[in-house]
Amino acid sequence: MKDLTTVYQHGTLAMLVAGLFEGTMPLSELLTHGDSGIGTADSLDGELVIVDGKAYQVRESGEVVEMTPDTKIPFASVHYDDVDAEQTHIENMNDRQLQERLIKDHNMFNVFYAIKITGTFSHMHTRVVPRQEKPYPKLTVATKVQPEFEQDQVHGTIVGYFMPYLFLGAAVGGIHWHFINDARDFGGHILDFQLASGDVSVQVLENLNQHLPVNNTPFRDAQMNLQQVGDEINEAEH
Amino acid sequence: MKDLTTVYQHGTLAMLVAGLFEGTMPLSELLTHGDSGIGTADSLDGELVIVDGKAYQVRESGEVVEMTPDTKIPFASVHYDDVDAEQTHIENMNDRQLQERLIKDHNMFNVFYAIKITGTFSHMHTRVVPRQEKPYPKLTVATKVQPEFEQDQVHGTIVGYFMPYLFLGAAVGGIHWHFINDARDFGGHILDFQLASGDVSVQVLENLNQHLPVNNTPFRDAQMNLQQVGDEINEAEH
Ligand SMILES: [Zn+2]
Ligand SMILES: [Zn+2]
Numbered sequence: 001m002k003d004l005t006t007v008y009q010h011g012t013l014a015m016l017v018a019g020l021f022e023g024t025m026p027l028s029e030l031l032t033h034g035d036s037g038i039g040t041a042d043s044l045d046g047e048l049v050i051v052d053g054k055a056y057q058v059r060e061s062g063e064v065v066e067m068t069p070d071t072k073i074p075f076a077s078v079h080y081d082d083v084d085a086e087q088t089h090i091e092n093m094n095d096r097q098l099q100e101r102l103i104k105d106h107n108m109f110n111v112f113y114a115i116k117i118t119g120t121f122s123h124m125h126t127r128v129v130p131r132q133e134k135p136y137p138k139l140t141v142a143t144k145v146q147p148e149f150e151q152d153q154v155h156g157t158i159v160g161y162f163m164p165y166l167f168l169g170a171a172v173g174g175i176h177w178h179f180i181n182d183a184r185d186f187g188g189h190i191l192d193f194q195l196a197s198g199d200v201s202v203q204v205l206e207n208l209n210q211h212l213p214v215n216n217t218p219f220r221d222a223q224m225n226l227q228q229v230g231d232e233i234n235e236a237e238h
Numbered sequence: 239m240k241d242l243t244t245v246y247q248h249g250t251l252a253m254l255v256a257g258l259f260e261g262t263m264p265l266s267e268l269l270t271h272g273d274s275g276i277g278t279a280d281s282l283d284g285e286l287v288i289v290d291g292k293a294y295q296v297r298e299s300g301e302v303v304e305m306t307p308d309t310k311i312p313f314a315s316v317h318y319d320d321v322d323a324e325q326t327h328i329e330n331m332n333d334r335q336l337q338e339r340l341i342k343d344h345n346m347f348n349v350f351y352a353i354k355i356t357g358t359f360s361h362m363h364t365r366v367v368p369r370q371e372k373p374y375p376k377l378t379v380a381t382k383v384q385p386e387f388e389q390d391q392v393h394g395t396i397v398g399y400f401m402p403y404l405f406l407g408a409a410v411g412g413i414h415w416h417f418i419n420d421a422r423d424f425g426g427h428i429l430d431f432q433l434a435s436g437d438v439s440v441q442v443l444e445n446l447n448q449h450l451p452v453n454n455t456p457f458r459d460a461q462m463n464l465q466q467v468g469d470e471i472n473e474a475e476h
Contacts, residue, residue: 006447014404110460111452166252166407166462167448208448209244210405215348222348226403 002080006207007112008033011075012170014229017236018222019136023072023089024213027055030073033209035217036114036159038178039076041067044142047188048214051157056180058187060130060147064180077161077171079114084194084203088188090119095192097130099175102202108162110206115177117158119198125150126179126188149188156181158190163208170210195227240318243353244353244445245350245399248272249313250408252467255281255474256460257422258372260452263308265293268311271447273350274397276416277314281306282380283369285426286314287418289395294418296425298368298385313411315399317352328357333430337413340440346400350443353415355396357436362439363388364426381474387426394419396428401446409450 010025023042030037035053039174046069057068083174089138090098102108102115127146136142160177167173180187248263269276273291278284282298286305293305296437328336340346340353366385374380398415405411418425451457 012404017442030456105460110457111450113412164252166467170408204452206449206452208446210446210448211444212349212446214442214444219348220345224348224404226406 004080004082005179005205006209007077007079007114007205008209008211009077009139009171010073010211011213013075013172013233014076014169014211014224014226015219015222017139017229017232018220019138021074021132021136022216022218023074024216024219025073026069027071028066028069028072030076030078034078034080036081036116036204037076037078038159038176039073040129041078042072042074043132044129047178048073048129048189049159049178050078051159051180056184056187058180060128062128062147062149062186064187066187079203079205081114081116084202085203087111087199087201090200091197092195094194095190098195099103102175102200103162106202110164112164112208113162114203114205115160115162115175117159117195117198117201119202120153120155120196121193122196123150123152123194123212124154125191125193126177127191128188131213132208138232139236140232148191151186153179154186156187167208168233169226191231242318242320242441243443244447245315245317245443246449247315247353247409247448248311248449249451250285250448251313251382251410251471252462253457254278254313255377255467256462256471257376258457258460259312259370260454260456261312262457263311264307265305265309265311265365266307268292268314268316272316272318274319274354275314275316276397276399277311277412280310280312281370282367285366285416286311287425288316289397289398294417294422294425296366297462298366299452300319300366300385300387300424302425303425317441317443318351319354320471323435323441324346325439328433328438329435330433332432333428336433340398340438341413344440348402350402350446351400351411352441352443353396353398353438355433355436355438358391358393358434359431360434361390361432362386362392363429363431365429366426373468376470377474378470386429387424389419389424392424394420394425405446406471435443
């Protein structure tokens with residue numbers, strides 16, 4: 001039976017901050033923990049969006065490819081979409097207004113939430129992290145230049161999470177969401193949007209199942225300065 | 239089948255810091271996730287030590303009682319003890335020396351570990367958090383005065399965890415361990431000890447399953463200042 005109350009996360013944001021971009025879990029294994037989610041690929045090769053059990057990789061060229069089961073993932077969060085979740089119809093709202101409304105209406109602050117939005121966006125603006133080569137730099141360096149993409153009048157799906165700020169460092173604090181269009185040829189990490197008309201569903205998740213790559217030597221030996229992690233997350237993610 | 243790779247945690251340390259001492263999960267439910275662990279009881283009523291599937295509550299009087307299944311728990315971590323884990327025999331070592339050795343030998347830094355020590359302690363020094371009344375104070379106030387207990391030549395068991403500092407706030411960072419003697423009439427949160435002779439086993443845990451009391455209104459409405467959480471944990475736990 002599908003567990004509709006857990007967000008499963010492999011890897012941590014702090015690992016990316018430390019330059020640990022090597023994939024450490026095959027996609028096929030990740031997908032045994034959920035059919036929806038977001039993340040990145042080995043070597044920070046683009047933005048990952050998982051919808052209906054299919055994993056799409058939006059690459060720095062803007063191209064979208066369906067990922068193969070053996071692709072290794074350094075960092076991703078997944079959950080099982082509750083298809084019976086209540087939907088709210090929303091019209092004419094931008095990303096900031098919608099974030100504010102979701103957080104306030106659901107009193108999200110201290111709890112994990114999955115967010116799914118299907119609709120028509122009069123504007124969608126994304127960015128995609130560029131693939132890195134070994135020896136990997138730190139995240140702040142890797143994310144200094146990131147290709148951005150824009151489309152108007154695009155129909156598609158947003159998948160994302162609200163994570164309490166208590167888990168900042170393990171996860172991204174607050175709302176973090178990715179987009180993929182219906183044609184599966186445009187998407188990425190969301191910078192901003194204007195939703196023309198869409199259905200929003202949110203799913204409260206009681207559990208964060210945080211998995212760590214305990215057999216990965218670079219991770220085991222990494223010296224992570226946690227004071228710095230917070231500062232560098234702010235620099236790289238915002 | 240028992241999952242030997244997961245530490246399950248109900249509640250967070252940050253909730254205690256904020257004065258959320260109300261029990262939110264029955265012990266019976268907690269024990270479906272492990273047979274070993276540590277925590278506290280409703281209203282911060284003493285120190286919890288779980289060994290071999292039995293949960294002992296060390297109260298501020300020093301008395302030890304076996305907890306009933308319906309007791310509500312605000313914060314606890316549990317796992318299934320791996321009875322086949324390799325054991326290391328240790329003689330004449332104090333708590334600081336043993337902590338240093340365990341962390342270094344196992345390269346614990348970035349990963350979750352369960353630690354179990356069975357042996358004879360030439361000295362064991364514990365403390366017990368005193369039961370609080372509603373309206374609950376903050377943790378720093380509740381822990382200002384805590385009864386301490388000492389015994390020499392005592393045989394018993396230590397149960398505890400190493401948690402990466404990345405999860406400080408959700409959990410206690412570093413090593414946090416509790417003691418219960420064989421006679422089950424002395425124990426508590428460990429301040430210091432001298433181990434005369436004992437067997438130490440450690441268990442690497444790939445997963446932290448963090449469960450939150452999503453239906454508890456005081457938790458949902460709590461405004462947690464996370465900058466302050468770090469400072470107050472240092473004040474209350476050290
Ligand atoms: Zn992203
Ligand atoms: Zn303790």
